[in-house]
Each structure stands twice: as structure tokens, then as C-alpha cells.
Amino acid sequence: MKQIRIGLLGLGQVGTGIYKILTKKQSFLKKKTGCTFKLAKIAVKNPSKKRSVSIPKGLLTAKAQDILSDPTIDLVVELIGGTTVAKQYVLTALRNGKDVVTANKALLAEHGQEIFQAAAKAGRSVYFEASVAGGIPIIKSLREGLISNRISSIFGILNGTCNYILSRMTREELDFKDVLKQAQAKGYAEANPELDINGGDTAHKIAILAALAFGERVRFEDVACEGIKTIDKHDIAFAAEFGYVIKLLAIAKRTASGIECRVQPTLVAEDHILAKVDGANNAVLIRGDEVGEVLLYGPGAGPQPTASAVVSDIVDFSVGRYWGEQNPWLNKQRVKLKPLSLIKSRYYLRFSVIDRPGVLARIAGILGKHNVSVSDVIQSESKTGNVVPLIMITHDADEKSIQTAIKAIRTLKAVHSRPHVFRIEG
Numbered sequence: 188m189k190q191i192r193i194g195l196l197g198l199g200q201v202g203t204g205i206y207k208i209l210t211k212k213q214s215f216l217k218k219k220t221g222c223t224f225k226l227a228k229i230a231v232k233n234p235s236k237k238r239s240v241s242i243p244k245g246l247l248t249a250k251a252q253d254i255l256s257d258p259t260i261d262l263v264v265e266l267i268g269g270t271t272v273a274k275q276y277v278l279t280a281l282r283n284g285k286d287v288v289t290a291n292k293a294l295l296a297e298h299g300q301e302i303f304q305a306a307a308k309a310g311r312s313v314y315f316e317a318s319v320a321g322g323i324p325i326i327k328s329l330r331e332g333l334i335s336n337r338i339s340s341i342f343g344i345l346n347g348t349c350n351y352i353l354s355r356m357t358r359e360e361l362d363f364k365d366v367l368k369q370a371q372a373k374g375y376a377e378a379n380p381e382l383d384i385n386g387g388d389t390a391h392k393i394a395i396l397a398a399l400a401f402g403e404r405v406r407f408e409d410v411a412c413e414g415i416k417t418i419d420k421h422d423i424a425f426a427a428e429f430g431y432v433i434k435l436l437a438i439a440k441r442t443a444s445g446i447e448c449r450v451q452p453t454l455v456a457e458d459h460i461l462a463k464v465d466g467a468n469n470a471v472l473i474r475g476d477e478v479g480e481v482l483l484y485g486p487g488a489g490p491q492p493t494a495s496a497v498v499s500d501i502v503d504f505s506v507g508r509y510w511g512e513q514n515p516w517l518n519k520q521r522v523k524l525k526p527l528s529l530i531k532s533r534y535y536l537r538f539s540v541i542d543r544p545g546v547l548a549r550i551a552g553i554l555g556k557h558n559v560s561v562s563d564v565i566q567s568e569s570k571t572g573n574v575v576p577l578i579m580i581t582h583d584a585d586e587k588s589i590q591t592a593i594k595a596i597r598t599l600k601a602v603h604s605r606p607h608v609f610r611i612e613g
């Protein structure tokens with residue numbers, strides 16, 4: 188019977204989840220894989236910290252080198268996070284002839300080329316199922332299940348914190364700041380939620396998925412990214428009046444004029460399947476030329492769902508399932524992403540305007556002059572002083588035309604504050 192000796196770097200949320208699975212399910216996994224899994228060493232920052240699981244004496248170390256340079260350890264599982272120490276440890280593990288499993292999307296999105304080149308040089312593999320959408324097997328689906336498909340689009344709800352906040356704002360008509368505070372109190376948002384709410388975490392994930400879908404490297408810095416802070420409960424209510432729900436969507440799609448890869452708050456028709464993805468769940472809608480549309484839905488984070496994905500990588504390693512030939516990070520080509528200014532979309536525009544005759548006509552006139560035609564308008568009667576909201580939905584328009592028109596509209600004396608601009612999909 189083959190025994191896999193594992194070194195765990197990190198015993199936080201996910202590391203503890205893995206510890207639980209590997210201790211509780213030894214015989215279950217042995218029956219399924221013909222292998223046993225031995226946690227040989229666990230490196231943490233602070234070995235004397237109180238843990239929620241009881242760890243045998245001697246298993247914890249503060250020295251990652253105890254794992255990285257132990258020749259009896261076959262596989263290193265990196266669950267520290269971030270792009271500094273984690274990167275250094277992953278590169279050392281590869282150089283020392285060990286395969287690596289990681290759940291670290293930031294590391295792969297920002298340094299994937301360096302990591303995979305180091306792996307290729309050392310003849311090792313890097314497994315990363317848990318790096319996108321937690322418990323949802325999205326990486327294997329793209330690499331294996333959908334291998335015969337030319338992927339034309341991926342639409343993802345990939346950040347549970349943002350989806351939780353937007354779902355509650357929608358359901359309970361609450362303000363962003365209040366829901367964020369509650370989400371932090373309940374553990375759905377980090378004490379420092381910036382990377383989630385500014386869209387960066389979602390951008391890391393869509394950069395990885397787009398690379399796998401299109402077979403070429405995607406530069407994380409090229410992914411256009413906007414978070415959810417600019418959405419307020421009035422936008423959510425007005426969107427609903429037009430029949431839409433606002434979601435933070437990650438979009439990667441082939442269009443006639445190039446590949447788009449972006450993260451933006453987006454209006455989705457309320458009967459669309461992604462509009463129904465509620466709470467902290469994730470969903471990925473993939474369109475392939477053979478399969479049509481596939482939706483993967485489930486928990487996108489959390490210790491046990493994420494550990495479930497990490498253990499699937501550990502099993503892949505143990506049974507010798509590896510992946511290399513189609514690795515986009517080893518591809519000399521890089522996807523040339525279409526600049527945001529060239530995208531075409533329908534738009535939701537909310538202006539705050541002085542309530543007097545002729546303002547609507549002037550705004551519509553400026554939009555028309557820039558080839559933006561309006562399909563729907565609501566001029567709300569709710570006033571703040573003498574300022575009222577004016578909401579317009581456009582037909583398909585160029586981003587550049589929209590931005591130029593808005594710049595001109597903002598010079599009007601009757602227009603107060605920066606307009607809210609969101610794109611509409613589907």
C-alpha cells in the first residue's frame with residue numbers, strides 16, 4: 188500500500204479542514220484510492236496558539252524548512268496565503284523535488300508563470316483546485332470534463348462575501364455599510380474586507396479561469412476590476428423596477444473584436460439563473476461549443492468545502508493524475524485582452540438632477556449625440572431638496588461613447604454628483 192507523506196504549510200481555516208478530513212477519513216480514502224495519507228509535519232506561524240483540533244505533540248513546527256527540506260515528504264500543501272512567504276516556500280518546495288497543492292489564487296494569478304516554470308524545470312506539478320470557487324470542482328471541469336469544448340464565455344459569481352452583501356441589500360433593502368458590518372460579525376467578511384469588496388479576489392479567480400478556458404496566459408493586471416462599494420440600495424431598488432438584480436460578475440468572453448476579462452457590478456435579468464444565486468454561494472456559468480451551457484453552483488469558501496477541493500488534489504497526486512501539456516502559464520502567448528473602452532454593453536445610468544423641466548431632454552440629447560440610445564427611463568418623485576434621481580437604461584452602446592457622454596453630462600449645472608454607471612448582461 189502506497190503511503191503519501193504530506194507537509195502542511197498553514198493550519199488556519201482550510202488547513203484545519205484538511206486535518207479533519209485526513210484524520211477522520213483515512214479508511215474511506217484508502218478504499219477509494221489504494222493509498223494512505225500521512226500528515227508528516229505542519230508548519231504554522233505560532234505553534235503555541237490554541238487550536239480547534241488537538242494535534243499530536245511534535246507535529247507542529249514554526250520552521251517551514253522542516254517540511255521543505257525533509258526528503259521523506261512527497262507533497263507540500265501550501266495554505267498560508269498571500270504572495271510573499273507562500274511564493275518563496277512554493278518555489279523552494281518545487282526546487283527540492285516536491286509536488287505542491289495550493290489554494291492560493293493571488294499567488295497563481297499574480298505569479299503563475301514563475302511558479303509553473305519552476306515546476307516544469309523541476310519536473311513537478313502544482314495542483315490548485317481550491318484556488319477558485321472553493322468546493323466547486325471548476326478547475327477539473329474546465330481541464331477535464333469540458334476538454335473538447337471551445338469555451339466562448341464564463342460568467343462567475345466568485346466571491347461569497349460580495350454575493351452575501353448584495354443578496355442581503357436586495358432582500359432587506361439595507362445599506363452597504365450596515366450589511367458589511369453584519370457580515371463581519373457573522374464571519375462572512377474578513378476584518379479587512381478590501382480585497383473582497385474591491386473586486387480583487389474575484390479578479391484573481393477570473394484571471395485563472397480565463398487562462399484555463401482560452402489556453403493562454405492572462406495578466407492579472409489587465410483584468411478590469413470594479414468592486415461593490417459604489418452600489419447603494421437605491422440602485423438595487425431601481426434595477427428591480429426594470430426587472431434586474433445587481434451581482435458582482437466576473438466575465439471572460441470571446442467576442443468578434445477580442446477577449447474580454449473583467450469584474451464589475453452588473454445588472455442581470457431577474458429570471459436569469461445567476462440572479463438566483465443567493466447568499467455566500469458561488470456559481471460559474473460556462474458556455475462551450477459542444478456542451479452548450481453548464482452551471483456549477485455551490486459553496487465557494489469555508490473550511491470544509493475548500494478542504495474538500497484540496498483533498499481532491501492530494502488524491503490526484505497520489506494516483507499519479509497530473510496535468511502539464513495544456514498549461515496556459517507555460518504558453519509563450521499571452522491573451523491580449525480587449526481594453527475596457529472597446530466593450531459594448533447595455534447600461535444602467537443613475538443621475539441626480541435638479542427637478543426642473545428640460546433636464547431629461549438635455550441629458551437624452553447628449554447621449555444621442557454620442558450614439559447612445561435610451562430604451563427606458565424612470566424619473567423618480569422621491570426628492571432630496573430639489574434633487575431627484577433620473578435613471579436611464581440604454582440599448583447596446585460603446586463604453587467609450589458612454590464615458591464621453593457622461594463627461595459632457597457632468598458639466599451640466601442641473602446634474603449633481605457623479606452618476607452611477609453599471610453594465611447589463613444577458
Ligand SMILES: NC(=O)c1ccc[n+]([C@@H]2O[C@H](COP(=O)([O-])OP(=O)(O)OC[C@H]3O[C@@H](n4cnc5c(N)ncnc54)[C@H](OP(=O)(O)O)[C@@H]3O)[C@@H](O)[C@H]2O)c1
Nearest residue numbers: 197198199200201231232233266267268290291488489493
Ligand atoms: N478560508 C477559505 O474559505 C478559503 C477558500 C478558498 C481559498 N482559500 C485560500 O486558502 C489559503 C489559506 O486560507 P485560510 O483562510 O486557511 O488562512 P488562515 O486561516 O489565515 O490561515 C493561515 C495559516 O498560515 C499560517 N502561517 C502564516 N504565516 C506563516 C509562516 N510564515 N509560516 C508558516 N505558517 C504560516 C498561520 O499560522 P498560525 O495558525 O500560527 O497563525 C495559519 O495557520 C489562502 O491562500 C486562501 O486564499 C481560503
